[in-house]
Amino acid sequence: MTSVPMVGKGSPSDPFGQFRAECESLLRGAYSNLQKSDKKRFPELDLASSLEDPPNQEFGHLASSLSFELSRVQKTKPMTIAKEIVHELGKARVHHLVESVQAAEPGYVNFKAKIETLTQLTLDAILHEGSSYGLLKTGQPQRVIVEHTSAKNSIFGDTLARILGGRGHAVKTHFYIDDTGRQVAQMAYGYKLLGEPTPEGKPDEFFGKIYSITSTLVELDENKKRLVLLRKTNASDIDIVAMTKELDEWVGVAAELQSKYPAEFEVLTERMSKDPDPQGSINELIRKYEKAEPVTRSLIRRVSQMVLAGFEETLRRAHIHFDQWDWESDMLWTGRVSELLDRLKETGLAHSKGGAWVLDAGKAVDDNALREKLGLSKSFEVTSLTLTRSDGTTLYPTRDIAYSLYKFEKADRVINVIGVEQSLAQLQVRVAMWILGYRKQAMNFLHFPIGLLTLEGQRMSARRGRYVTFDQLLDEALLRARQEVDKRSSELPEEVKYRVAESLSISAIRYAMLSVEAVKSTNFTWDRALNFEANSAPFINYAYTRGLGILKKLGSHERPSYFNKLIEPAEQNLILALARFPETFARSAEELDPTLLCLYANDLAQRFHEFYEKSDISHLKDEELKRQRASLVEATGIVLKCVTELLGMKLAERM
């Protein structure tokens, strides 16, 4: 029996990583010996990165491709070099986790792991460390702020925060409340016209409705006025036709809204008609709010609070949590924005254009050689950024710069989980920070872009009242999950069925989004997003449920000290997957890549199902083997739970 090193408490162990480290060190030793004999033939090489995963197990568990690099220098066949390296490796004495080393065509050096030792190491680690297994801590913990908002962005943002937290960073998630923009002002305006009623139903939906109607009516009004003006000024027919066409579109939108929400539509139309200039009234609200005029301040804050309560309820359903809610208005009221503006003017890179201030971001980039520093291509076009309106009020990007600086007061690193369409704006924020002297901050500012998500071709949020809400998605998922549960597990009590369906539906949605690279735009159809056959969330959960089923059937069992009987291929494949969790986790954290964990979770579940089919447990006569297999089941459950928690999925115990 191989001796097993003690597992340190509080420092998660990394079985496969140990194997890798041993391969690396053996390779290094052998290589430096070869270097001594002939320096020219064996130049300095990055040995660690030459180790890769072989395509299948016949080739061992890690392989080095360094012979290929060397063959370039030596003008020798890779296979010849590989044999030479293997020969040299053969001289090494200490082989803890390495079973064998072989040269293989066309020139790989293949390392095979000592499975018995790896098994022991892995199961000991998991069973001792429990839920902290695999969560390898970073050597450089940072204070990280992850900003994100809703739906797909939030699912990624929340997951990144979980992963970075597991990695040992001090992570805070922030929700940026955009309360000084036009949208909230329009809501508040419409709400006031309605007489400020108590919202019926979910407040964010209620205000969404008001916003759609109000903004449409304002748009209609503005377009009509513009058309009248065009006719008066003898504008070209082309302009008039274009204007008329746009007006027609808004008439269509209005008609849709009228049929959807007849009561509110009627009241708002009637009352707005008494306002000679609705747009002006809304602008007035924005101005007053920026100045924190008490009545407006109270109105807009009240409206925002109600909407946020609705958001929070929805997000909570999807297991999304926020540590802090930041008001954009606070950036104005505390003087941060005006101070920022003054400092930007002092840089000499901002100029006044008809009363509005404009930042020449392109010049800023060129003057400071920022292309290279910020990783932009030579051709990347960085356009100017308008900082203020001519009436002096600020624009969203300006406030966002101030907000970014605010976040950096509390964090070393800021990750903004925001749509790809904001790439330019996010870059301009970085440029602004740089020219103000916040260079380190500009470097540690990361835009994590999210590709557009549409459902059946509709956006998750949009003007014109044509959109699918996150709630609708969650509701539909719950409904479908409930049907599946009814179909497959009709014997469960009602309450359990509900809880199971709830967990499965959220997990399915999160998994469906997280398993596709974040920047990719996706059009989900209901069937695709919520197909519980295709979706891996139930597949993963089922592995967990099956495991629990076995353990429950066995009752309490003594944990074995050794795991020398787990020698079936399906068992070893499962163990190898478990051994690789720490590396996979660390990589997903370093690369900010949740998709990696999705693939891992699916792979682990797959290997468990395979093991389940092939290895009996409860009917075994061999008590020792039974205990060892039960421990493997237990260990798999621990890792499945850990990885799914990182993804924000919730595993149902029965399903």
Place this chain on the structure above:
RNA sequence: GGGCCGGUAGUCGAGCCAGGACCAAGACGGCGGCCUGCGGAGCCGCAAAUCGUGGGUUCGAAUCCCACCCGGCCCGCCA
């Protein structure tokens, strides 16, 4: 017009940054097997891919470079 991002089987998608055993993972759909022993939301097998197109670099390209095509997005005193 300029720019950014994406383009991998019928469909969805991993691999691309760090080029090597890629005759390309996985899934849905299709076809065919497996329930008198732990829950079949499972297991096993088969068919299906000009890796957008054309050049280049390299011993070697899905991966790097160039050009082009297609799709999405951005270039606002909107957010």
